[in-house]
Amino acid sequence: MKVGFVSLGCAKNLVDTEVMLGLLDQGGYVITDQPEDAEVLIVNTCSFIDSAKEESISVILQMGDYKKHGKCRCLVVAGCLGQRYRDELLNELPEVDAILGTSAWGRIIEAIEAVQAGSRVLFIDEMTSIYDDKSPRIRTTPNYSAYIKIADGCSNCCSYCVIPRVRGNFRSRPIESVVAEAKNLVSRGVKEINLIAQDTTSYGRDRTGQSKLTELLRELVAIEGEFWIRLLYCYPNYFTDELIELIANEPKICKYIDLPLQHAHDDVLLAMNRRDSRQDIETLLKKIRSTIAGVAIRTTFIVGFPGETEEQFRSLRDFMAEQRFDHVGVFSYSQEEDTPAGAMTEQIPDEVRQARYHELMALQSQISESINRGLEGMTVRVLVEGQVEGETTLIGRSYREAPDVDGRVYIEGGADVARDVGCFVNAKIIQGFAYDLVAEPAEE
Structure with a gap:
């Protein structure tokens, strides 16, 4: 069939x-x-x-x-x-x-x-299962890039989120299972391993009571071969100094931090049942930036959360302007049944939520363009993903761009240097735009 x-x-x-x-x-x-x-x-x-x-x-x-x-x-x-x-x-x-x-x-x-x-x-089975390295799998991503789900479910219970109800409690895979899967992928030519979970930095806490992400990463970087590892969905909780140092010093780990923050005003964070304060977040961001040279940081924010005042929204906007994140995803709050936030009485009108969404996106577009212009002259390693039809321009991503959610690097004349999809090439950035970068081939 x-x-x-x-x-x-x-x-x-x-x-x-x-x-x-x-x-x-x-x-x-x-x-x-x-x-x-x-x-x-x-x-x-x-x-x-x-x-x-x-x-x-x-x-x-x-x-x-x-x-x-x-x-x-x-x-x-x-x-x-x-x-x-x-x-x-x-x-x-x-x-x-x-x-x-x-x-x-x-x-x-x-x-x-x-x-x-x-x-x-x-x-509808009990929500306890998770695949392992022995599970048969046909990847639908390009042959050079793959996702490894290191855990499933979530135990954070943010007040706006249904994930714990539909995915169950957080549960991690054993380190040896993740490593075995990664070895198999690298042996098949995968050059980019994207580690994912609902809360990546909580990896291992359900098994041992403490995060085991750095231990897992040390096992993964020991795998022989030319590839990089990208960490996605790294919640601020349990983002340890040890993890920051490892990312800073290990060449195989992309200097890219995906850190979902959701808001920056303490009262809203508390209503969201988030565990961090604005001071906690600012301290972590300062530590990351001072330790990891050239780090790119992505985050997500929710606007229009129930009860969010104009003052609280302005506080979030000011925080974005101050922190100048490389990439930001903005979500207009969605009222979900069976969530504490969904039952809150101070729901924000849709037109207000949409106005706040567009205001933050416009701000981020300006910030991203400014940051990308500042990258002009920098040489980066690019993972080649394709070629512009009828041209010699290659399309790819550097460590600064995650698949599907961030921009691309366009290497003019790059096909004269390398045509193989899935290979790494050096490129010098010559022009930065709001989301994409234009580059030219650089010496290897």
Whole structure:
């Protein structure tokens, strides 16, 4: 049977998709990227905020049309939306044949076989599972870049967030399992390993009571080969001095910190059930910048949180202007049911939230352009990802840009030096824009 897949949401969800693909391939199914040819269609969904839920529903309905106009005989909904809204999906979307919760990805073949036998199934397992290095997996990312999910779930319980409800408590993989997976990826030519979890710096605390991220990283950098390691979703909690020193001194670890902060006013942080104060955050940022030369810092902020006053928003805006982050993602607060914040009475009107969102994004665009102009003349190592069609310009990313969320480096004339996708080349930055950099080949 031919199986088609749509994976929505974050990279952590994508890893679950890749493991399901591996299980299906192992089970003799044929994977197709043509939904009209698929006899089974699987949508791995996201339900983090309203826009993600709307996208998931839209794609489910779109895939459902192939039951009428294509070859599809089985439509499976997997992931967060199914975990969170299982009953509503079954009752309101008759085209859905099976629902798999966030920990039921290992039962994908069982679900398809049950539907073939005439059943409509719902598999919502206890949220304790996580894949390991022995799990079959078909990567959908480019062959030179891969994600490794070192933990699943979250135990932080931020007041606006549904992740603990749909993903379960934080649970880490053993170090030896992560290292074995990384060795396999490097042996297959992977040049970029992106470590992900809902809260990367909490890695190992569920097992030992203390963060084991630095211990894991020391094992990973000892793997032979030319590759770099990128840390994503590093919450400020447990971002230790030891970790900062390791990032500063280890060439294989990108000098790139993804540090979700969410706000900068103490009263809002407290209402969000965040564990840091503004002073804590400023102290950490100062320590990171003074220790890690050339570090690039990405963060995320939420505007329009219930009760956020104009003064508190201005405090956040001033904080952004002072700190000058390299990359910032801004989210307009989404009121989610079954969360403490969703039940708060002082909900901010949508037009106010949107105005604050656009104001911060405009500010960040100015900051990013200023920072990127300041990089002109700097030589960076670039991971080549492609070539502009019909030109000799290469497209890639330096240590400063994470996949999918940040900008690109365009190396004019780079194809005269190297054409291989997935190789590293040196490039001298000649022009900086708000999101992208233009460079020229530099001596190796």
